[in-house]
Amino acid sequence: MATQAVTPLQSGALGAPKHVAIIMDGNGRWATKNNVSRSKGHRKGADAVREAIEGAIESGVSYLTLYAFSSENWNRPAEEVSDLMGLLRMYLKKEVRTLSKEGVNLRVIGRREALGKDIQDMIEGAEEKTKNNSRLTLIIALSYGSRDEIVNAAKTIAQSVIDGKQSIDTIDETSVEQALFTHGIPDPDLIIRTSGEQRLSNFLLWQAAYAEFLFLPILWPDFSRLTFASAVEDYLSRDRRFGARS
Ligand code: IPE
Ligand code: IPE
Ligand code: MG
Numbered sequence: 001m002a003t004q005a006v007t008p009l010q011s012g013a014l015g016a017p018k019h020v021a022i023i024m025d026g027n028g029r030w031a032t033k034n035n036v037s038r039s040k041g042h043r044k045g046a047d048a049v050r051e052a053i054e055g056a057i058e059s060g061v062s063y064l065t066l067y068a069f070s071s072e073n074w075n076r077p078a079e080e081v082s083d084l085m086g087l088l089r090m091y092l093k094k095e096v097r098t099l100s101k102e103g104v105n106l107r108v109i110g111r112r113e114a115l116g117k118d119i120q121d122m123i124e125g126a127e128e129k130t131k132n133n134s135r136l137t138l139i140i141a142l143s144y145g146s147r148d149e150i151v152n153a154a155k156t157i158a159q160s161v162i163d164g165k166q167s168i169d170t171i172d173e174t175s176v177e178q179a180l181f182t183h184g185i186p187d188p189d190l191i192i193r194t195s196g197e198q199r200l201s202n203f204l205l206w207q208a209a210y211a212e213f214l215f216l217p218i219l220w221p222d223f224s225r226l227t228f229a230s231a232v233e234d235y236l237s238r239d240r241r242f243g244a245r246s
Contacts, residue, residue: 017189017235019063020228021211022052023203026195026219033219039083044221046087050095053104055228056136063137063185067203071111071145085116088142092122096129103135109181110144139185146205153179182207190235194220212238 024045031041049066056064069084076084099106106126113120123142156179160166166175177183187207193199196217200208214231 016060016232018061019065019186019188020056020061020190020192021065021188021204023067023193023201024220025193025197027221029195030219030221038080041221042083042087046091048221048223051224052228053138055225058225059229059232061136063139065139065141065188067141067144069142070202071143071148072202085119089119092126096126099138100130100133103133104130105133105137106130107137107139108142109139110142111148112142114143145202147202149181150206176206180206187211190214190231192216192231194218194223210242212240
């Protein structure tokens with residue numbers, strides 16, 4: 001009997017997720033729970049990033065996106081914003097060599113022009129240094145907001161029509177995808193949010209169209225490689241249908 005070809009989009013049996021995205025939430029509550037400063041909570045949160053990277057590599061994930069700072073996080077008190085920027089500087093200074101040795105390709109999405117010039121330079125240097133790596137693509141969302149990303153994409157497309165590079169009729173999902181910060185990156189298969197909140201907070205709205213969601217009660221600083229492995233296990237038990245019949 002002839003077997004019918006199954007397109008990847010219709011496959012119900014799942015392999016390891018190709019792209020996992022994480023909303024790293026709960027540093028503040030972790031600090032309160034442990035009776036330490038918020039700033040210490042953020043520092044512990046930065047340590048958990050290593051766990052996520054190692055978990056992703058061990059699980060054979062190809063793309064890991066981490067939501068580190070949202071467009072809306074600029075509205076936090078100046079002292080906290082400056083703490084977070086300080087941590088980011090430290091992270092970029094300390095970790096890029098390790099990432100590079102591990103075969104990680106670093107990419108940053110978001111409105112990077114809102115970040116300090118020194119941070120922008122460090123990001124550019126890190127992207128350049130790791131651009132030929134292919135074991136894992138680590139995407140850090142910084143000053144990132146999905147609506148902002150979509151508005152930006154609309155402007156890029158409108159401009160290309162004005163410039164005569166394409167006509168309105170040729171605008172399709174691929175042209176939108178190409179105008180997003182995430183161009184070339186496959187959509188996330190699994191989106192994890194820690195801290196018990198069950199919302200997207202302006203993260204990957206377009207890209208999450210068919211993502212599986214996992215909301216975990218643990219606070220981000222407590223996230224470990226084992227948490228990552230069990231999240232992947234949970235994902236493997238799901239039945240993804242993409243609108244078709246399973
Ligand atoms: C996540 O932890 C870090 C960022 C959003 C930058 P929070 O600081 O949001 O921690 P909670 O939600 O107050 O516990
Ligand atoms: C989402 O967390 C943003 C990041 C994890 C970077 P928030 O703590 O900012 O989200 P809300 O305010 O609870 O929705
Ligand atoms: Mg939060």
